[in-house]
Amino acid sequence: MIYFDNSATTKINDSVLKTYNLASTEYFGNPSSLHKLGLKAYELLETSRKQIANLMHVKQDEIVFTSGGTEGNNWVIKGTAFKKREFGKHIITTEIEHASVLNVMHQLEELGFEVTYLPVDKSGHISADDLKKAIRKDTILVSTMAVNNEIGAVQPIHEIAEVLKDYPSISYHVDAIQAIGKGLESQIIDPRVDFYTFSGHKFHAPRGTGFIYMKEGKQLEPLMAGGGQESNLRSGTENTPGIAAMAKALRLLKDDEAGKAKKMEQLKDKLIKHLQTLDNVHVFSKVADNFAPHIICFTIDGVRGETIVHTFEERDIYISTTSACSSKKGLEAGTLKAMNVQENIATSAVRVSLDESNTEKEMDEFIKNLDEIHDHFQILN
Template sequence: MIYFDNSATTKPYKEAVDSFVKVSSEFFGNPSSLHGLGVQAEKLLTQARTQVASLLAVKPTEIYFTSGGTESNNLAIKGSAILHKNKGKHLILSSIEHPSVRGSMEQLKKLGFEITYLPTDHHGRVKVEDVKASIQKNTILVSVMQVNNEVGTIQPIKEIGELLSQYPNILFHVDAVQAVGKVPLNLMENRVDLSSISAHKFHGLKGTGSLFIREGVRLDPLLSGGNQEWKIRSGTENVAGAVAMAKALRMTIGNSDLGLERMSRVKTLLREELSRIDGLTINTPLENSAPHILNFSIRGVKAEVLIHTLEQKGIYLSTTSACSSKKQLPSQTLLAMGVPDDLADSAFRISLSYDNNEDEAQKVIVAIEEGAKQLRKVMN
């Protein structure tokens, strides 16, 4: 099996699964219970939080565990919009955000908020000038993802953060789900107020993630109940998931020096070889893109069919993002970049992990070339 769909999800580290199983079966107490089992669970949760915080270079009190990227994005956006609506009701987001960001914003629009979509250039990158031009007196939130999940473009987070430091009333949310382990987050230096991460994108388990909330930033909770996570996220804590996430994050960051080097080599090889294939266009920009994502289109080839052809050879990649591929809509990101409809319709995404190697890449290149040739023959 060659698994090249790591932006959809990654295979969990065995060590992370082991931690999850051990905590679930041996330390199953509720962290809120008064007795010793509760104390033990609470200690585990605290240690997980401290570890995640230190790996992200923030304070433990700034890490709130959630059920994953989607919840973190919803909490960051709706939670801040609802609490700060009296300061203003204008929100800004890029036009290439994940559906959980876009959807949260659209829902708020129905409640009377005004939203502005930032355009991108043909690399899929937001321009800081556009952010500046979109800011109004009543703007309360800007949300821009760090690494786009469909083409891998790295957004100018540092520059937007610098701009926003002149606007103390505007919160800055960064969806960093695709960035962890691939590009440095630099939450403090980049003046980020809120940032979402998800464990299953870095070999942790599904159903666990966290939201960074900068000290002093306030949100309304979305879930009401037992006031866990400092009242921001009620619900009995997923201690085992949090511990597994802390472990996966430690391993990911620990492996990142060698991993990133290998990843870049594999990506470069794929890029060079694939671009030689007739009718194939690379959509991922050469500069300032994350090392793990390569998006390309093949003229005249129906993406879904090629995906299934490759699957028969044990090769797994995806059309666009896992979230939009089921809807069979062309990728929002590619359309925002100005890629023509027919090419956007036949787009593929390869997404790597540290474990993928050049051998696998060679096999995939050959399989794509053969598959495309064959399909063109049949379909034209």
């Protein structure tokens, strides 16, 4: 089997699973309970929070645990909108955001908020100048992704942050779910950003885990009321085993992060160079500073993306049609649509997404099968 769908989800690391199982059996108490089993679980919870904060170079109380990326994005955007609505109801985002952002924006529009959707250029990047022109007196939030999940474009976070330095009352949220562990920290981490969203299952942690960075002094309206866990921000009994496992996964991820990113980029470069030799193929990802090292989006023109995916699947090779969250709906790639790519080409898009465990041998085997599949469809066309 060759698994090239790591942007959809990653396989849990064996040692991370061991941590999860140990925490489940030895630290099974409720962290809110007063007895020693509860205290034991609470200490593990806070040790995990401290470890994550240290790895992210932030303060311990700036880390808040969630169930993953969708909850994190929902919470930061809705929580900011509800907390700051007396100051304005205008929000700025982009046309290429993940569904967990775009659909939240649509919900807020139904509640009377106004949303401006910034366009992208032909390479999938937004413009800081466009952002500056879109800012109004009633703008309360800007939300952009760090790395596009469909083609891997790295957005100009520092340029956006520079614009927002003149508007300290506007909150800035970055969806960094596809960026963590990819050697991009210098490009996406900026002190002007108020909130970052992360999801555990994107870096070999259990599903149902995630965290947000919430800058000290910033506020969010809680979405869930209850027992007041997470400093009264997110009620509900904490997933202590999952959180401990996520902290372990993040530590492993950060070990030689630059070397792992370089390895992924080398595999990406090899595939892209080969794709560029094939007829009737479009490649939308690049090997460049403003593209992530692990995502390659391409088409075999005239063949629907889901057909390509299932053809590879028959050979025990697993890729996806751009965003896994919308692939079963048979939709064209939203990012390619925003880039004004023709619909008949956009519906042919597929995504290869790598991680540090993938090998050159796997890539060679993938390319061999790619050639056979490509030639097969050229004959049919």
